[in-house]
Amino acid sequence: MTLEEFVSLSAALTGYAADVLKPTFDTQLVSEQLYAELSNADNKIPAAQLDELTDVWASIASTPAADMENIVNEKIMQNKDIARLAQNIIYMWFLGIWYDLAKDPSSFSTPNNDHVVSPIVYKNGLVWGEMGAHPMGFSTGNFGYWQIAPTLPPIS
Amino acid sequence: MRKVNLIALIVGLGAGGAYISSISCGSSPSSNQSAVGAAPAAAAKISTPLSSVMPFDADLASLPPKPVLETNVRRVFDIFSWQSFVAMCWSTNANEVIGQNGDNATVWETWKKNYQVFLDNGQKPAPWNLVEQSKQKQLSQTGKTPPDMVAIFQPFLTGPLIDQNGEYTRFEIAMDREMFEYIDQHTLYNIEGQRSFKDTVMFPEGDISKKTLGAVMVKGSWKILGKNDDISRFHKVKAMVHIPALPSRGIKDSSYEVWVGLVGLHIGTKTNSSPQWIWSTFEQVDNVPDFGKVEKKHYNFYDINDTTNKTLNKAPSQPWNPGIPGQKPSQVARLTPIDAGTQALNDSFRKLLVAINPQSVWQYYQLVGTQWPVKPTSSKTGDPFPVYMANTTLETYDQGNIKNGKIIMSPGVTSSCIDCHNGATTWKGVPSDFTYILKTAKAFKK
Numbered sequence: 323m324t325l326e327e328f329v330s331l332s333a334a335l336t337g338y339a340a341d342v343l344k345p346t347f348d349t350q351l352v353s354e355q356l357y358a359e360l361s362n363a364d365n366k367i368p369a370a371q372l373d374e375l376t377d378v379w380a381s382i383a384s385t386p387a388a389d390m391e392n393i394v395n396e397k398i399m400q401n402k403d404i405a406r407l408a409q410n411i412i413y414m415w416f417l418g419i420w421y422d423l424a425k426d427p428s429s430f431s432t433p434n435n436d437h438v439v440s441p442i443v444y445k446n447g448l449v450w451g452e453m454g455a456h457p458m459g460f461s462t463g464n465f466g467y468w469q470i471a472p473t474l475p476p477i478s
Numbered sequence: 479m480r481k482v483n484l485i486a487l488i489v490g491l492g493a494g495g496a497y498i499s500s501i502s503c504g505s506s507p508s509s510n511q512s513a514v515g516a517a518p519a520a521a522a523k524i525s526t527p528l529s530s531v532m533p534f535d536a537d538l539a540s541l542p543p544k545p546v547l548e549t550n551v552r553r554v555f556d557i558f559s560w561q562s563f564v565a566m567c568w569s570t571n572a573n574e575v576i577g578q579n580g581d582n583a584t585v586w587e588t589w590k591k592n593y594q595v596f597l598d599n600g601q602k603p604a605p606w607n608l609v610e611q612s613k614q615k616q617l618s619q620t621g622k623t624p625p626d627m628v629a630i631f632q633p634f635l636t637g638p639l640i641d642q643n644g645e646y647t648r649f650e651i652a653m654d655r656e657m658f659e660y661i662d663q664h665t666l667y668n669i670e671g672q673r674s675f676k677d678t679v680m681f682p683e684g685d686i687s688k689k690t691l692g693a694v695m696v697k698g699s700w701k702i703l704g705k706n707d708d709i710s711r712f713h714k715v716k717a718m719v720h721i722p723a724l725p726s727r728g729i730k731d732s733s734y735e736v737w738v739g740l741v742g743l744h745i746g747t748k749t750n751s752s753p754q755w756i757w758s759t760f761e762q763v764d765n766v767p768d769f770g771k772v773e774k775k776h777y778n779f780y781d782i783n784d785t786t787n788k789t790l791n792k793a794p795s796q797p798w799n800p801g802i803p804g805q806k807p808s809q810v811a812r813l814t815p816i817d818a819g820t821q822a823l824n825d826s827f828r829k830l831l832v833a834i835n836p837q838s839v840w841q842y843y844q845l846v847g848t849q850w851p852v853k854p855t856s857s858k859t860g861d862p863f864p865v866y867m868a869n870t871t872l873e874t875y876d877q878g879n880i881k882n883g884k885i886i887m888s889p890g891v892t893s894s895c896i897d898c899h900n901g902a903t904t905w906k907g908v909p910s911d912f913t914y915i916l917k918t919a920k921a922f923k924k
Contacts, residue, residue, distance in 0.1 A: 347547040347852045349863040441888040442865065460890035462857040464909040465901055 323376040328357045328411075331379045334394050335408055336415050336448060343415070352446045355439055356414045364435060365420060367407065375404040416452075418444035451475060510537045510686045524575050526834050528827075530568040530585070532691060533561045534684040535749040536756060536850070547852065547863060549819055555848040556823050559758030562745050564827070566696070567713070567840060570608075577831055577838030581713055586696050587615070589652040592918055595661060600668030600922035606655050615717040617648035617700060617738065637793030638800070639874050640808045641778055645702040646800035647871060648719055648738065651915060656682045657693035657748075661916070668922045672904040679904060679911045684749040692748040695913060699742035699871040706776055711842040712739025712762060721801040729801035741765055741778055742871030743843075746895070746912070754851040754860045755912050757895035759869040763842050766870045769811040769885065779810040779870065793875045812846075812870050813877040813885050820845055846870075849895050859900050868893035 323331075332353070333340040344353040359365060360372060378397050385393045398408045406423060413421055422435035438444050445457050454472025461467065510533050536558040545551045569575065569582035576582065588608045593616070595603045604610060639647040653661075660681050665671030684692030702719065703709050717738045723731040742765070745758040766780045767773060775782065789809045816824070824844045831841045849867045851860025866887050868877040873893035879886045890897065899912040910916045 347551070347861075347863070349547070349852050349861050349865055441886075445889040457889075460897075462859040462897075462900065464858050465903045466907065466909075467858075 323360065323372065323379075325354065325357050327376065327379060327383075328360070329353050330383055331375075332356070332411060332415060334379075334383075334390055335398075335412050338415075338448065350442055350446050352415075352443050355443050356411070359414060359420050359439055362420075365422075366424060366435075368423075371404055371407050374401075375407055378404060414439060414443070416447055416449045418447040510534050523573075524578055524834055526575055526830060528564050528576060528830050528834070529561070530565050530576075531561075532565040532694075533558050534686045534689060534691060535751050537686070538751055539686075548817075551852075552817065552848070552863075553819055553823065555756060555850050556820050556845055558747075558756060559745065559760075559845050559848045560823065560827050562694075562747060562758060563743070563760055563843070563845070564840075566694075566745065575834055577835050577840045580710075580835060580837040581839045583715075584713070586652060586654075586698075587715070589654055589696065590658045591616075592651040592653070592915055595653065595658060595667055596915075596919045597667070598920055600670070600920045602665075603658075603662060603667055605662075606658060615650070615715055615738075616733075617650055617717045617719045637875060638798050638808075639699070639779060639810070639871055640794060640805055641701045642706065642776075642781060642807050643702070643704040644805050644807055645704065647741065647779075648700045648702075648717070649872075650698050650700070652696045652698070653915065654691070654694040654696075656691050657695060660693060666904070666916055666919065668919050669905040670922045672916060672919060673906045675904070675906065679909065679916070681748045681911050681913070683753065684747060686750070692750075694748075695746045695915060697742075697744040697746075697872060698740060699869075700738035701741045701778055703737045703739045707739065707778075708764075709737070709739065710837065711764060711839065712741075713839050713843075714739045719800075722799065724797060724799040724801060727797070727799065727802055729799055732801070740843075742869050744869060744872055744895075746899075748911070751854070752850045752860075753854050754858075754862070754896045754900070757849040757867065759846045759848075759867065759872070759895075760843050761846050761869055761871060763844050766810045766812050768815045769813050769880070779808050779874075781807060781809060784809055787880075790880065791875055791877060808874065810870050810874055812868075813880070813887075814847075814864075814866060814868065816844065816846055817864075820847060851896060859896050862894060862896040865889070866892045866894050 329340050329344045332338075332343050336343070360367060375398070378401065382393050382397050399405050410421055410423065413419055418439055420435075420437055420439055425434045425436070445460050447457065450456050452475065454474045456463070536555050538554060541550060541554060564576055566586040567576055567584045569578065570585060570588060571582065574582055590603070590606070597603060641647060661667055664675060664677075666675060666679070681693035682690065684690060700717065701707075703712065703714060714737050716735060718733050718735055719738070720733045721729065721731065723729060739762070741762045743760045745760075747756045747758070749756055762778065764774065764776065765778045767777060772780075772782050787809070789806070791810055791813070794805065794808065821844075828841045831838045846869055847864060847867045849862050849864060852863045854860040866878070870877070876891070876893040878888075878892045896912070899914065900909075902910045902912055902914045902917070904910045904916045905919060
């Protein structure tokens with residue numbers, strides 16, 4: 323999977339436009355860091371899963387926008403072979419965290435290989451904007467911003 | 479906002495290109511620049527494309543249709559930084575260009591110092607007067623921030639920077655006429671004035687189309703020149719340095735006169751393109767090595783014989799007072815190397831400075847980086863780039879952490895000019911337009 327394919331897949335999975343995930347003037351380089359996680363040996367991603375996700379995405383990438391949500395749901399999220407990996411990509415974008423694929427998602431077993439991808443990725447997690455909040459210890463608001471109710475983005 | 483008269487001395491630095499053009503003396507200034515306060519009014523005898531003319535703003539119009547952030551956009555801002563540095567360090571002697579006689583008294587050192595604006599009694603400061611302002615330098619600050627702000631910054635590990643001779647680095651803050659007059663006209667020079675100020679603090683911005691200069695604030699760091707210092711490599715002045723009292727160690731309040739050399743210079747400029755200001759930072763080239771790359775035999779703030787790195791980039795232990803004898807020098811390395819494009823621009827400017835005079839002290843200064851808001855309206859901080867930026871003499875201990883030989887940088891912790899200054903407020907507790915200077919104001923006393 324190339325970086326461009328990863329970004330377009332991520333757009334389909336998260337609902338954010340590709341140029342939001344990877345802007346022209348990209349100061350944060352989040353997409354590059356998340357993409358690198360797919361080839362991080364410590365994450366032990368089965369090659370067959372990644373190949374299948376790549377192939378499935380290539381087969382549906384040109385789907386009209388109006389049909390994309392349904393086709394992604396059908397071909398990726400309902401496909402038990404690759405759904406977990408796709409979920410992990412969504413988690414990374416929203417939470418900045420890589421969740422251990424080998425871990426039973428329904429348990430709290432430890433140790434595991436869950437980890438924050440990087441401080442920059444964590445800071446840029448999509449969840450903060452969705453909540454009208456900011457990560458712990460970092461805000462772009464002015465002094466006193468906490469007096470003002472957060473503005474939530476419209477739910478589409 | 480004050481409009482300035484254009485002068486006949488020239489500018490020759492084309493912003494945005496991979497070149498430095500050489501327009502000879504006698505041409506008109508380019509559209510993005512204007513003359514600074516005490517710059518010479520007459521053309522110098524030496525021909526140079528360098529100019530005493532201060533840029534109004536970064537020349538974004540010079541960018542190609544598809545600009546690239548890391549290369550040509552960065553270069554436009556870096557050129558703005560160098561143009562600003564050259565203009566501000568230009569000679570105050572009307573018959574000299576920068577470095578013509580090796581070293582020179584500079585324009586920015588005639589600007590108002592923070593202690594000349596925020597008086598101890600909160601009274602109205604004296605009007606802008608270049609002659610009065612250029613009296614002997616007084617360096618009493620031993621931390622990046624003035625004494626009454628030190629407590630605020632200690633959590634960020636701000637501490638003294640001690641050179642290889644065991645001497646504390648001294649700091650000073652100055653501002654240009656635009657910034658001073660805004661403070662003066664709005665009575666922001668004392669606490670009461672700030673508390674009664676009803677508008678949003680909004681300093682004047684440099685604007686190419688209007689040919690106006692913006693507010694500029696400067697933070698300089700100086701080392702006391704002494705043993706093993708090659709004084710031919712420093713811009714130097716004689717200054718009165720201060721040692722505050724520390725009764726527990728028997729140290730009395732005192733001052734003494736000494737030669738100091740410039741080791742760091744921060745320039746913050748408010749402009750139309752960058753309402754979060756453009757942040758330029760320069761250093762003397764011998765300050766520190768890059769982390770893990772010791773290449774010189776002597777550094778101002780790094781001992782090449784100390785290979786343990788146990789105290790690398792760590793603030794000295796308390797108490798902090800320059801009068802305590804035998805203090806261990808700071809061991810400092812640069813954690814983010816200077817960008818290759820910025821380094822190439824440094825080389826270009828160095829050649830121009832050497833062409834004026836091979837003994838010019840200004841050839842020994844380098845642009846470490848320029849930070850600007852890439853998307854000024856996207857948030858209060860405007861998506862700064864580069865994400866982190868530090869001057870090793872001013873953000874010495876905030877450059878990032880080293881863990882198991884690996885450098886770790888964290889948003890909100892590692893130095894970023896815009897992210898940090900976004901938190902600055904007035905005494906009223908409202909944003910102060912990216913400057914902490916206003917917080918140094920004192921209460922009014924009759």
